[in-house]
Amino acid sequence: MIGYLVSVICMVLTAIVLQQFMPAIEGLYDARILIVPLVFLCGSVTVSTGSMLVLAFICGFLWDAQHLPGVMTDLGNTVYTRPAEMLRFGYSIILYACMGFLMQGIRPLFREGKWHVSALLTGVAIFLYLFAEFMLITFVRGEFILTRGIMLKISFCALLTMLFSPLVFWVLFKFAALFNHTIRYDGLKTRRRA
Amino acid sequence: MKPLNLLILLGFLAGMVWVITLSEESVRSIQSSHYRTIAPFVKGGSQLELKANAFLKEVEYSKDLEERLHRTELEFGKLGAIEGQLRELERENNELNAALDFKRRTEFKVTAARVIRRQPSTWWKTIEIDRGAMSGIARQVPVLASGGLAGKVDRVTPGRDESSVILLTDESCQVSVQVEGTPEVGIVSGQRGQIGEAPLLRLRYLSKDAPIRPGMKVVTTGRGGLFHPKILVGMIESFEPGAFDGEALVKPSVDFQNLSIVFVTSAPDNTSHEKSKEDE
Numbered sequence: 001m002i003g004y005l006v007s008v009i010c011m012v013l014t015a016i017v018l019q020q021f022m023p024a025i026e027g028l029y030d031a032r033i034l035i036v037p038l039v040f041l042c043g044s045v046t047v048s049t050g051s052m053l054v055l056a057f058i059c060g061f062l063w064d065a066q067h068l069p070g071v072m073t074d075l076g077n078t079v080y081t082r083p084a085e086m087l088r089f090g091y092s093i094i095l096y097a098c099m100g101f102l103m104q105g106i107r108p109l110f111r112e113g114k115w116h117v118s119a120l121l122t123g124v125a126i127f128l129y130l131f132a133e134f135m136l137i138t139f140v141r142g143e144f145i146l147t148r149g150i151m152l153k154i155s156f157c158a159l160l161t162m163l164f165s166p167l168v169f170w171v172l173f174k175f176a177a178l179f180n181h182t183i184r185y186d187g188l189k190t191r192r193r194a
Numbered sequence: 195m196k197p198l199n200l201l202i203l204l205g206f207l208a209g210m211v212w213v214i215t216l217s218e219e220s221v222r223s224i225q226s227s228h229y230r231t232i233a234p235f236v237k238g239g240s241q242l243e244l245k246a247n248a249f250l251k252e253v254e255y256s257k258d259l260e261e262r263l264h265r266t267e268l269e270f271g272k273l274g275a276i277e278g279q280l281r282e283l284e285r286e287n288n289e290l291n292a293a294l295d296f297k298r299r300t301e302f303k304v305t306a307a308r309v310i311r312r313q314p315s316t317w318w319k320t321i322e323i324d325r326g327a328m329s330g331i332a333r334q335v336p337v338l339a340s341g342g343l344a345g346k347v348d349r350v351t352p353g354r355d356e357s358s359v360i361l362l363t364d365e366s367c368q369v370s371v372q373v374e375g376t377p378e379v380g381i382v383s384g385q386r387g388q389i390g391e392a393p394l395l396r397l398r399y400l401s402k403d404a405p406i407r408p409g410m411k412v413v414t415t416g417r418g419g420l421f422h423p424k425i426l427v428g429m430i431e432s433f434e435p436g437a438f439d440g441e442a443l444v445k446p447s448v449d450f451q452n453l454s455i456v457f458v459t460s461a462p463d464n465t466s467h468e469k470s471k472e473d474e
Contacts, residue, residue: 090213145386
């Protein structure tokens with residue numbers, strides 16, 4: 001179990017590196033493949049709740065360290081009295097944990113071998129993740145804005161990311177077999193038989 | 195619930211509280227460490243993106259190249275003649291300046307930088323450039339591009355020659371500006387939710403009956419000490435008077451879709467700016 005969890009954490013770290021090579025696709029409303037959330041979502045359905053929380057903490061922490069811009073709180077002058085509110089560092093950990101719990105909800109199906117349901121749910125979870133993130137920004141800054149462009153961007157991001165979930169599941173099954181970790185009861189058995 | 199899961203849940207909550215309550219300096223320090231670690235990969239990813247874009251552009255424009263070359267040769271001939279005239283005007287201008295004892299007010303150092311990565315994050319409009327701490331670039335300094343103001347430096351990776359710029363089209367990049375030819379002063383910033391279209395900026399806190407017309411220039415005031423004064427930001431697109439104040443939409447003077455070279459300036463010298471205001 002520990003070996004498998006460490007391998008998933010290594011996959012997350014690799015995903016952070018790979019994410020640097022993923023450009024935004026201008027033709028698809030600047031959508032991009034979100035590898036780190038994808039690895040987390042696929043990984044979270046194959047581990048216990050405790051391990052999922054550990055993964056959520058690592059992914060959310062590193063995601064914010066990578067993406068969150070600074071704020072204008074250190075200007076100390078009277079001109080910029082109403083700076084745009086920013087989300088607190090660490091908010092992604094909560095979002096990752098919520099998405100992780102969503103994935104854990106269909107874990108029984110996954111353990112029966114119905115991995116394609118989980119693959120579809122990764123798309124739904126990515127959509128919800130991005131939508132929740134945008135709504136949080138809207139909440140802290142006020143003024144409800146939801147344009148067609150935003151919805152299309154979120155949808156394309158979710159769709160593109162979801163297409164890669166079978167590949168991530170395949171790698172996870174390989175790791176599960178390597179570390180003798182059982183993630184299915186029916187269907188393909190990953191536990192090596194003596 | 196299993197005891198182990200309960201322990202992990204408590205640890206998770208404790209970790210959450212620790213992270214959420216981190217000070218801005220601690221967050222910056224964590225982000226700096228993170229970027230130092232992944233910097234080689236960021237550079238690799240940027241180079242790959244640049245190569246891919248260059249290839250796509252080459253394919254796109256190969257048909258027009260011959261025609262462009264012909265046009266460029268003609269333009270080159272014309273420009274040669276114009277340059278001769280400009281040299282003469284420059285000489286004349288220098289002589290007149292010397293005679294009037296002209297003092298240059300906006301003297302600042304500029305460092306040219308190449309955009310190595312566009313939109314590295316999902317919601318925040320940022321770019322990454324190939325100049326940073328090693329080139330003497332600091333946080334919060336203004337960034338210019340062909341046309342005018344482009345944004346400000348948001349993050350500088352210590353020990354690396356890379357930095358991140360938050361663009362003027364982002365909602366969190368606020369600039370104190372003035373509508374040229376009027377006493378109207380306001381704050382311009384990007385608008386949330388503008389994706390896949392030519393972005394417009396939002397100019398707030400204007401007088402409700404401000405004499406503002408489309409086409410008027412918007413320039414920085416230099417107030418607040420972040421941006422140099424008199425840098426072009428854009429042109430008024432429309433003006434909407436409200437109940438208490440007015441708002442205008444501004445078309446940026448910088449082409450943010452095709453940003454490839456930017457110029458990072460030194461931090462404005464507030465004392466000289468204040469002095470120049472006093473002179474006025």
